[in-house]
Amino acid sequence: MSYFRAIDPFPLESAEQTKLHEFYRHLGEGRLVTTRCAGCGATAWPPRGFCPACVSDRFEWVDLAREGTVHAFTVQETGLPAGFEAPRVFAIVKVDGHRVFTILTGADPGAVRVGQRVALAPLRVADDPTGHPRWLPAFRVASP
């Protein structure tokens, strides 16, 4: 007896699987949203279902800008996990004052600079085991 199972590196994004599913639905529509606490009004990144400041678990979704600037980055050339291609540009992007961890797609790795403008470019990854589409909040170098 021997058999195989998926080792799935992506989040479970559907309403059957996570309280934050609206984030992913909006992302699939090209919008970057996050949570604003209904208790104290604090906006968080990444989205959260509990506010440490006021201990509320009620929130609403608000839009963030679809553009940001590179705060820090590195280019991984080797040693990536199986299934992820090199070179890969990992970056922290500032969006509306929040730091967003992401990858930069379509960039010349040698040309990326701190301070550079980048735009949201949602990345479709493998569907989940139930066939639900999945998206990650990737960015690309903004057109000049």
Place this chain on the structure above:
Amino acid sequence: MSYFRAIDPFPLESAEQTKLHEFYRHLGEGRLVTTRCAGCGATAWPPRGFCPACVSDRFEWVDLAREGTVHAFTVQETGLPAGFEAPRVFAIVKVDGHRVFTILTGADPGAVRVGQRVALAPLRVADDPTGHPRWLPAFRVASP
């Protein structure tokens, strides 16, 4: 990107993988062996590479009987892990004074009794990912 890996429920049995590989080689040849401590002479089950009594890590392999008696058993009818078929007779078998955990193959689950005689029947399971054959120390009801 999505891909698959084996979830392998069996031990790694080759010399590349375990200090106890001789146990499995002997088992594949129909012999049930275990370790005898070179320091104090204690015989262990299951085999061990370290003796708690005398803190030695030297040992030699000794043969155990190929027959034993049922000390305790249960029949699992549902809820087995994927890939393992029901009904499954799990048993503790007494062999040369040692208690050996095993399954009884080829038995009528309703006819198994405490005290019944059973015989070693090494079970070949899936090869390891390198193609090395693998065996488990299963038993079957002994012929009268």
Place this chain on the structure above:
Amino acid sequence: MNEVALVGAGVSKFGVRKATYRDLIWEAGKACFDSTPGVRPGDVEGLVVGSVMPERTAFQSHIASLAAEALGIRPSALSARTEHMCASGTVGIRYAYAFIAAGLADLVMVLGVEKLNQPSGDEAILNMGTGVDREWEAAFGLTAPPCFALAAQRHMAAYGTSEEQLALVGVKNHTHATKNPNAHFTRGATLDQVLCSRMISTPLRLYMCSPITDGAAAVLLASGERARALTDRPVWIRGTGQALDGFQLTSLHEDYAHWPALRRAAGAAYRMAGVGPADVDLAEVHDCFAIAELIAYEELGFCKKGEAGPFVAAGRSDYGGDVVVNPRGGLIGCGHPLGATGVAQAAEVFVQLRGEAGARQVPDAALGLTHNNSGMGEHVVMLYGREA
């Protein structure tokens, strides 16, 4: 050694949850903070998380740090995840307890969390095999039910314990769970239902077994001085004991109905607290299977060896009896989200000893016990008291 008390507690809904590990952490964490208005996440000096298999079910390790971030806790004294299979939560409580008792921290949260029903149902069962020895046991397809079935077989043979007596544990705990809105099962069960439920591993039937459950629970532990400042009803840790006979089935007592490690763990806890089994008002025991609750009665000293069957049949472990066992519904009724179980037991003792348990309140509960096993030869016991 400093005094240590529970000052807050909360649990998530238990069940097959449409939720991530983080969602469950938020739910239990919020419930715990809601129970302790004097404590905000920024006040907590340490966080210990009991969890068994996020590596398998969510491809995620490092779950203590994930939980700290989720709850907005910035540990300044202590951060750890503990794992001891089904005892992981209580082993986490003991970490926080020792830190506070030694004077190394004053206010620590212990959270237990497990999301077992993921990624798929049959993988969930396969994953449970990680709790026994892969090489010598799990390779045969062994998980917990056949282990405890060996104990049940032996208890029936040696003491005449009946299938009906085993079933009465299921009936009691399913019935208790009807008064616990956070339980996995809330519809109760009759004796017929238990006896006619499908056979899992002879003689244990479905309703004599705990289900595969998702859930989380959290408690706040404080030093004596801090506890008194935060609440006028702290719940004090009075004693604790842990003991192991062995890991593999073939290393345990030859008679699988005897669990000497539980007797030793309980003895250590009773001695430390200066109490005995007759002083216990309620006990949250580890009924992963009905037979475990019966043997726990005996090894904890609630009845003599071999008399657990008649003990449950006479109602002596229910309301109005000698000791109320598993008022929240136990693992059979509430479910068993591994890492969360021990913490949820402590949370139950917390509300019971404060008189806040509502419809399932044990009258005038002053001393509560919790027990976990993580195999028939591995046990941990805690004693909590209304008085220090």
Place this chain on the structure above:
Amino acid sequence: MNEVALVGAGVSKFGVRKATYRDLIWEAGKACFDSTPGVRPGDVEGLVVGSVMPERTAFQSHIASLAAEALGIRPSALSARTEHMCASGTVGIRYAYAFIAAGLADLVMVLGVEKLNQPSGDEAILNMGTGVDREWEAAFGLTAPPCFALAAQRHMAAYGTSEEQLALVGVKNHTHATKNPNAHFTRGATLDQVLCSRMISTPLRLYMCSPITDGAAAVLLASGERARALTDRPVWIRGTGQALDGFQLTSLHEDYAHWPALRRAAGAAYRMAGVGPADVDLAEVHDCFAIAELIAYEELGFCKKGEAGPFVAAGRSDYGGDVVVNPRGGLIGCGHPLGATGVAQAAEVFVQLRGEAGARQVPDAALGLTHNNSGMGEHVVMLYGREA
């Protein structure tokens, strides 16, 4: 609070091992018992095991009980597995320490073990992604190297730290490892080799990174009285501190070259021990990547912020300098079997403070420090002294 000391220590060979988890446990356990002739397995009251991912690499949880069985230890006071990613071993030492300090046990073994190179090499790297947030980080393919690369980029930009200075950490630690027969790498490395090794994540090259290593380590902790009865050279735990800034990269200090949590953890440990950075003779710091060792010099107070590059270049962290950092070869030279690392660091401090470190002995070592991070915002520090 009771005094606590190390009274024994042992490590397995580190490397890509043809061995199971159990084989590695036997090897480190035997080495530890061999160092302490007065203690046999039956004397040990508790066992804490630091381990991160046996669930993934060996489909095995419950590793503390497996280890107890393998070593013939029957815990009567304490049994637990701890996980805190790369800090798991030290978090285990702190569990045993708190138990003994609180008077709850007198003799406890802490063992760390990891078999990472299994079942396959590329799965091993994928598994390392369990250390970061699955949903917001690991889903992009993130593992540790790019995280620390962000810190290196920033340190170079802000302070003029050069690629050569980063490389010198690799040279030093690979060179130290040549005197440690248990190290993963024992052939040393020249500056050219490090600077010409392949790029992992800009600016970190292969020889500036710790490898994927299998191994185990064990130490024995005892109460003051027991320690003095067992040996005339106990190694005392003098201080400890742990602090977290956050888990996700986007929760840490905006300047990734600043690690305030390490400064807080070290400050707590120094205060508890009543010492300062100038008193430290040797430091086992968490050089998972060369930049981590440089920033550790600064946050531990060995040099001022921004001056770590010149500090290593001047040999001030080597034999003959201010403090010998990573005499056994560090994570870069010895390897980094996650759960084993913190315990192996303690084992190194043990032999150094007893003057038993042979060719790599730090002259007259009296005070030793260990440091682990499990992310740039999560740190734990221990201080050990020859005198109580």
